[in-house]
Amino acid sequence: MTDTRDAATIEHSLLDLADALDAADPLHAHLDAFADAPGVSAYLDGNSLGRPLKDTPEKLAAFVRDDWGTRLIRSWDEQWMVLPMELGDRIGRVTLGAAEGQTVVADSTSVLIYKLMRAALRHAQETSGTRTELVIESGNFPTDRFMAEGVAAETGMTVRWIEPDPVLGVQISDVVAAISERTALVSLSHVDYRSGALADMPGITTAAHEVGALMMWDLCHSAGVVPMQLDAWGVDMAVGCTYKYLNGGPGSPAFAYLRREHQGVLRQPIQGWWSAADIFAMGPQYAPAGDIRQLLSGTPPITSMLAMQGMLDLIEQASIEAIREKSLSLTDFAVRAYDEMLAPLGVRLLSTRDAALRGSHVTIGHPDFRAVTQRLWSDGIIPDFRYPDGIRLGLSPLSTSYAETLTGVLAVRDALESHDR
Amino acid sequence: MTDTRDAATIEHSLLDLADALDAADPLHAHLDAFADAPGVSAYLDGNSLGRPLKDTPEKLAAFVRDDWGTRLIRSWDEQWMVLPMELGDRIGRVTLGAAEGQTVVADSTSVLIYKLMRAALRHAQETSGTRTELVIESGNFPTDRFMAEGVAAETGMTVRWIEPDPVLGVQISDVVAAISERTALVSLSHVDYRSGALADMPGITTAAHEVGALMMWDLCHSAGVVPMQLDAWGVDMAVGCTYKYLNGGPGSPAFAYLRREHQGVLRQPIQGWWSAADIFAMGPQYAPAGDIRQLLSGTPPITSMLAMQGMLDLIEQASIEAIREKSLSLTDFAVRAYDEMLAPLGVRLLSTRDAALRGSHVTIGHPDFRAVTQRLWSDGIIPDFRYPDGIRLGLSPLSTSYAETLTGVLAVRDALESHDR
Numbered sequence: 001m002t003d004t005r006d007a008a009t010i011e012h013s014l015l016d017l018a019d020a021l022d023a024a025d026p027l028h029a030h031l032d033a034f035a036d037a038p039g040v041s042a043y044l045d046g047n048s049l050g051r052p053l054k055d056t057p058e059k060l061a062a063f064v065r066d067d068w069g070t071r072l073i074r075s076w077d078e079q080w081m082v083l084p085m086e087l088g089d090r091i092g093r094v095t096l097g098a099a100e101g102q103t104v105v106a107d108s109t110s111v112l113i114y115k116l117m118r119a120a121l122r123h124a125q126e127t128s129g130t131r132t133e134l135v136i137e138s139g140n141f142p143t144d145r146f147m148a149e150g151v152a153a154e155t156g157m158t159v160r161w162i163e164p165d166p167v168l169g170v171q172i173s174d175v176v177a178a179i180s181e182r183t184a185l186v187s188l189s190h191v192d193y194r195s196g197a198l199a200d201m202p203g204i205t206t207a208a209h210e211v212g213a214l215m216m217w218d219l220c221h222s223a224g225v226v227p228m229q230l231d232a233w234g235v236d237m238a239v240g241c242t243y244k245y246l247n248g249g250p251g252s253p254a255f256a257y258l259r260r261e262h263q264g265v266l267r268q269p270i271q272g273w274w275s276a277a278d279i280f281a282m283g284p285q286y287a288p289a290g291d292i293r294q295l296l297s298g299t300p301p302i303t304s305m306l307a308m309q310g311m312l313d314l315i316e317q318a319s320i321e322a323i324r325e326k327s328l329s330l331t332d333f334a335v336r337a338y339d340e341m342l343a344p345l346g347v348r349l350l351s352t353r354d355a356a357l358r359g360s361h362v363t364i365g366h367p368d369f370r371a372v373t374q375r376l377w378s379d380g381i382i383p384d385f386r387y388p389d390g391i392r393l394g395l396s397p398l399s400t401s402y403a404e405t406l407t408g409v410l411a412v413r414d415a416l417e418s419h420d421r
Numbered sequence: 422m423t424d425t426r427d428a429a430t431i432e433h434s435l436l437d438l439a440d441a442l443d444a445a446d447p448l449h450a451h452l453d454a455f456a457d458a459p460g461v462s463a464y465l466d467g468n469s470l471g472r473p474l475k476d477t478p479e480k481l482a483a484f485v486r487d488d489w490g491t492r493l494i495r496s497w498d499e500q501w502m503v504l505p506m507e508l509g510d511r512i513g514r515v516t517l518g519a520a521e522g523q524t525v526v527a528d529s530t531s532v533l534i535y536k537l538m539r540a541a542l543r544h545a546q547e548t549s550g551t552r553t554e555l556v557i558e559s560g561n562f563p564t565d566r567f568m569a570e571g572v573a574a575e576t577g578m579t580v581r582w583i584e585p586d587p588v589l590g591v592q593i594s595d596v597v598a599a600i601s602e603r604t605a606l607v608s609l610s611h612v613d614y615r616s617g618a619l620a621d622m623p624g625i626t627t628a629a630h631e632v633g634a635l636m637m638w639d640l641c642h643s644a645g646v647v648p649m650q651l652d653a654w655g656v657d658m659a660v661g662c663t664y665k666y667l668n669g670g671p672g673s674p675a676f677a678y679l680r681r682e683h684q685g686v687l688r689q690p691i692q693g694w695w696s697a698a699d700i701f702a703m704g705p706q707y708a709p710a711g712d713i714r715q716l717l718s719g720t721p722p723i724t725s726m727l728a729m730q731g732m733l734d735l736i737e738q739a740s741i742e743a744i745r746e747k748s749l750s751l752t753d754f755a756v757r758a759y760d761e762m763l764a765p766l767g768v769r770l771l772s773t774r775d776a777a778l779r780g781s782h783v784t785i786g787h788p789d790f791r792a793v794t795q796r797l798w799s800d801g802i803i804p805d806f807r808y809p810d811g812i813r814l815g816l817s818p819l820s821t822s823y824a825e826t827l828t829g830v831l832a833v834r835d836a837l838e839s840h841d842r
Contacts, residue, residue, distance in 0.1 A: 035490040045494045057485040061478035064728070068670055069456040069473045073466045073805070074798055080671055108719025110693025111532055138705065143694040143719060146707035150692040243720070249489055250501055250723035271571040272531030273564040280808055284559065286567035298529025298564060299664070302671035304725040307485070377495055384494065387701055 010340050011410065018402040021333060027318055027326050027398060033310075034399045042408035044383040046396025047221060047361045050247030053310040063306055081279075084300045085292065087308065091246070091255050094315045096219070096238070097229035102260055104295050105242065105305060109220060109254040110143045112239040115268035115295060116256060117151045117185065120214045120237065123266050124184035125155065131184040131213070137162040137170050141193045144218055148187060157184065167352050169197025175204050183213035190228070191221035191359030194386055196331075196351045198226065198359050202233040209234060220244060223255070224311070225327055225360040225397065227320040230257055237262070245360065245396055246315075248308035256295050264290035272297035314398055326397035327360040333402055334362045334393050337409040342366075345416050350390060361394040364412075372415045381411040431761050432831065439823040442754060448739055448747050448819060454731075455820045463829035465804040467817025468642060468782045471668030474731040484727055502700075505721045506713065508729065512667070512676050515736045517640070517659070518650035523681055525716050526663065526726055530641060530675040531564045533660040536689035536716060537677060538572045538606065541635045541658065544687045545605035546576065552605035552634070558583040558591050562614045565639055569608060578605065588773050590618025596625050604634035611649070612642035612780030615807055617752075617772045619647065619780050623654040630655060641665060644676070645732070646748055646781040646818065648741040651678055658683070666781065666817055667736075669729035677716050685711035693718035735819055747818035748781040754823055755783045755814050758830040763787075766837050771811060782815040785833075793836045802832040 022028055034051045037043060043051060067075045087105040092098030106112065117134070124131040136148045138161045152159045162178045164170040169192045179186060186208040191198050201217060208215040217238040222228065224245030230238060238257040242248035258266065267288055273279055274296035277287040288294050315323065332355050338347065342364060350363040366372070366389060373385040384392040391412065395405060443449055455472045458464060464472060488496045508526040513519030527533065538555070545552040557569045559582045573580045583599045585591040590613045600607060607629040612619050622638060629636040638659040643649065645666030651659060659678040663669035679687065688709055694700055695717035698708040709715050736744065753776050759768065763785060771784040787793070787810060794806035805813040812833065816826060 035486065037491045037493060040491065040493065043493055049489075049494045049497075051493065052485045052490045057482035057490075060481040060485055060724075064473045064478040064481055064670070065456065068470075069478075070458045070461065072458060072461065072464055072472065072803055073470045074803065075671065076470075107528065107532065108693070108722075110695070110719030111528065111691055114691045114693075114718070141694075142697070142703045142707075145705075146692045146694060146697065149707050150690055154690060241720070249485070250496065251720045251726075252724065253722060254719070269571055269575060270532055270535045271567045272529070272535075273562075273567060274531070276563070276567065282563045282808060284566075286563075286570050297535070298531030298675070299662070299672045301529075301674065301722045301725040303481075303673065303728065304722040305672075307724065382493055382495070387703060 014337055014340060014406055018333070018406045021329065021402040025326060025402070027322060030314060030318055030398045031401055033314060040380045040382060042381045042404045042411065044393045044395065044400070044405065044408045046399055047244050047392060047394030048384050049243055049250060050245060050311065050396055051399050052247065052249065052307060056307050056310060059310065060306060080302050083302060083305055084296060087305060088255055088292070090312045091223065092257065094312055095223050095228065095320050096257060097227065098231050098257055101292055103255055103257045104292050105253050105255045106296050106300055107254060109239050109241045110147065112254045112256040112295070113144060113147045113218070114151065115270060116216055116237045116239060116258070117147060117187065119266040119268045120185040120216065121151060121155045121157055131182060133158050133160045133182045133184060135160045135162060135178050135183055135186045137164045137188055139164045139166070139169070139192060139194065140189050141218065141220065144187060144189065167195050167197065167350065168357065169195060170199050170204070172200055172203045172207055175207050179208060179211045179213055181211055183208070183211055185214045185216060187216045187218070189218040189221065191226065193221055194350070194390065195363055196359045196361045198357050201228065201235070205233050205235055221359050221361070224315060225323060227324055235259065242308045246308050247311035249304065252304045252308055253301050258292060258295060263292055263294065268295055270297040274298060274300070318398060323397045327395065328355040330395040330397060330400060330402065330405060331355055331358055331360060331362050334395060334405050334409065337406055338362070338364055341409055341413045345413065347416070360397065361392045363390050363392045365390050366416065368416060368419050372412065372419060375415050376411055379411070381408055383408055383412070435758055435761060435827055439754070439827045442750065442823040446747065446823070448743060451735060451739055451819045452822055454735060461801045461803060463802045463825045463832065465814045465816065465821070465826065465829045467820055468665050468813060468815025469805050470664055470671060471666060471732065471817055472820050473668065473670065473728060477728050477731060480731065481727060501723050504723060504726055505717060508726060509676055509713070511733045512644065513678065515733055516645050516649065516741050517678060518648065519652055519678055522713055524676055524678045525713050526674050526676045527717050527721055528675055530660050530662045531568065533675045533677040534565060534568045534639070535572065536691060537637055537658045537660060537679070538568060538608065540687040540689045541606040541637065542572060542576045542578055552603060554579050554581045554603045554605060556581045556583065556599050556604055556607045558585045558609055560585045560587070560590070560613060560615065561610050562639065562641065565608060565610065588616050588618065588771065589778065590616060591620050591625070593621055593624045593628055596628050600629060600632045600634055602632055604629070604632055606635045606637060608637045608639070610639040610642065612647065614642055615771070615811065616784055617780045617782045619778050622649065622656070626654050626656055642780050642782070645736060646744060648745055656680065663729045667729050668732035670725065673725045673729055674722050679713060679716060684713055684715065689716055691718040695719060695721070739819060744818045748816065749776040751816040751818060751821060751823065751826060752776055752779055752781060752783050755816060755826050755830065758827055759783070759785055762830055762834045766834065768837070781818065782813045784811050784813045786811045787837065789837060789840050793833065793840060796836050797832055800832070802829055804829055804833070
């Protein structure tokens with residue numbers, strides 16, 4: 001139990017600090033771009049579902065009235081056919097460090113992981129009899145792991161598991177110990193969905209290449225919040241979702257990056273009409289597109305591709321480097337607030353203290369967090385619960401203030417203190 | 422060349438007939454539910470992209486403001502998690518003749534075809550060494566054919582092609598001649614995307630079962646406009662899209678039906694976290710859901726699943742049987758207008774004259790139709806062009822009047838007559 005007068009002083013100084021940081025925040029004005037959420041005093045789950053912009057409702061309504069309702073089928077020719085590639089190029093430019101023609105928006109992250117894993121393993125089988133292993137980490141997001149299991153079983157490959165450090169995630173040395181001339185593909189997450197650990201993408205990619213393996217990155221928790229250089233770092237393939245820090249809305253489609261030199265060589269197996277060289281030729285045999293379009297399959301979910309456009313504009317205006325700066329500062333501030341408010345209550349810090357090794361969420365643990373989260377959610381304080389007893393404080397830099405971050409941490413403290421065990 | 426005075430008389434009598442049919446149409450009031458399209462005098466492409474309802478813009482805007490923007494991540498628990506199954510059940514009830522728990526909305530038609538074909542062929546491989554053939558028709562929609570080619574190659578199966586009648590489509594006798602105890606799966610379209618030919622679903626399904634094969638139907642051009650009895654007819658699996666006669670908007674997700682007895686037995690290969698027994702357990706190994714949810718993979722595209730709900734309401738109010746009645750009458754009227762206005766100009770009828778053997782579009786052909794369609798589209802008359810020289814008159818019964826149908830046919834006539842060859 002903390003001393004009451006001390007606690008009040010500490011809280012006061014944190015409140016002052018939050019105000020000072022907000023006042024000095026060069027991105028502060030962007031907060032105003034996001035839609036109001038009546039009754040919500042802290043939204044710390046932008047790492048699961050980013051918020052809509054203020055003008056998103058009218059943009060969707062105008063899309064229905066004009067593009068769909070009035071131009072009707074003509075909109076496919078006029079604008080929708082190219083949208084998967086246009087949006088992909090924009091994501092590539094604003095956060096991936098990818099030149100044009102290497103990124104598309106399509107399907108879900110799970111489906112795109114399947115496509116790319118299958119493409120990589122098929123290529124290994126066709127070009128080598130000895131590359132029979134898919135290397136993945138046991139702490140990777142479930143869909144990545146489940147897909148690796150399934151794809152390996154389908155193709156007769158073996159999954160080789162890396163056991164990452166629970167706080168620091170996968171290290172280069174872990175990867176080096178797991179890979180060999182038998183490795184076909186290494187598949188890892190850039191930012192760990194639990195701890196927020198940021199992997200060394202250039203170092204690990206280089207290590208994979210040194211044994212002749214392909215390297216695939218899951219960017220779900222880094223796209224839109226961490227600057228990357230996929231082209232310069234030699235990354236072979238990547239996927240990511242657009243409903244977290246790209247604010248595309250619930251279930252907005254994923255994106256996939258496939259390095260130009262692999263296009264026309266690596267082929268994904270769900271060879272629908274949108275992946276054909278000429279979509280409307282409808283000829284007797286399938287002829288694959290030789291470019292990034294081969295990653296598509298069916299008709300793209302246009303309505304779900306609209307909302308992210310406003311966020312891509314904002315990211316471009318703010319710059320991904322400035323967003324990363326604020327992310328580092330926000331997560332540092334969250335760790336400080338944790339130290340002063342939550343550590344004394346027995347809450348564990350499950351993320352690293354080194355901001356440079358973190359993505360944009362900070363994870364804390366306590367046995368009561370499942371019940372605490374339920375209560376917070378009904379009170380309009382919204383962090384993210386992670387089984388079995390974690391709370392993720394997801395800090396989306398363009399939509400989250402320091403004051404809001406502190407409101408969330410204080411609410412966790414209050415809920416823990418008043419929680420009836 | 423037709424005699425001018427005669428032509429005027431014929432046109433006048435067709436106009437009178439259209440007015441009389443519209444006046445007697447029991448579904449006429451539903452036309453008013455659809456959004457106005459300024460500048461469009463005939464939209465005959467509801468078979469490619471159904472129109473939005475008048476209240477769709479505000480529904481999408483309210484979704485962004487309230488469900489996404491205010492309830493935020495909480496909406497997943499409150500309503501979105503179950504949406505793929507809820508919408509599937511509704512589609513099953515209003516048009517498929519499917520009891521609950523057998524239909525989901527997810528992905529694109531192409532991805533769902535891949536999942537179901539793979540599930541069927543894997544099952545055949547596991548239960549029989551001799552069922553090594555996938556039977557499909559050469560006139561099936563490209564994505565179905567391309568997927569059959571790819572899936573067969575992946576699994577070491579052989580594709581056996583049926584050559585359908587170009588106007589009447591696949592007959593039972595064609596299927597019987599192609600299937601045998603070597604057949605693993607028969608995959609056909611219910612309504613041919615070019616001719617509009619309606620296949621004998623119960624008869625062909627029974628024939629497939631008589632040799633022990635599984636039967637899969639592509640319902641893209643029949644869902645929402647043809648009543649079916651998938652349960653009663655013993656259909657094993659089916660897919661369809663929701664952006665045609667279900668008016669879900671561009672790229673709205675597809676649906677898949679998997680008969681209850683196959684659930685937990687047939688397994689699709691894209692085993693993402695949404696297909697797991699417990700989505701949020703995130704355990705070390707994949708454990709598949711034993712129910713229809715196993716057909717899911719990644720996070721469902723919620724925003725793209727909203728618009729179809731209003732159309733499902735309308736179909737339920739009108740009843741699929743009444744919609745089919747109007748569809749038969751509309752396509753009959755289109756054929757009559759063709760006979761009187763277009764046949765004299767050398768236009769070919771590429772659909773059957775027997776309404777009972779047709780879906781809801783009528784296809785006509787003429788060497789000038791590519792250029793004609795371009796001109797019509799810019800004039801606000803919107804049929805569908807099909808390579809190489811076809812025009813599909815797609816007649817979506819709830820949103821299309823007889824007068825509008827005639828406007829379209831007369832515009833085709835005018836464009837042909839004035840076309841500079």
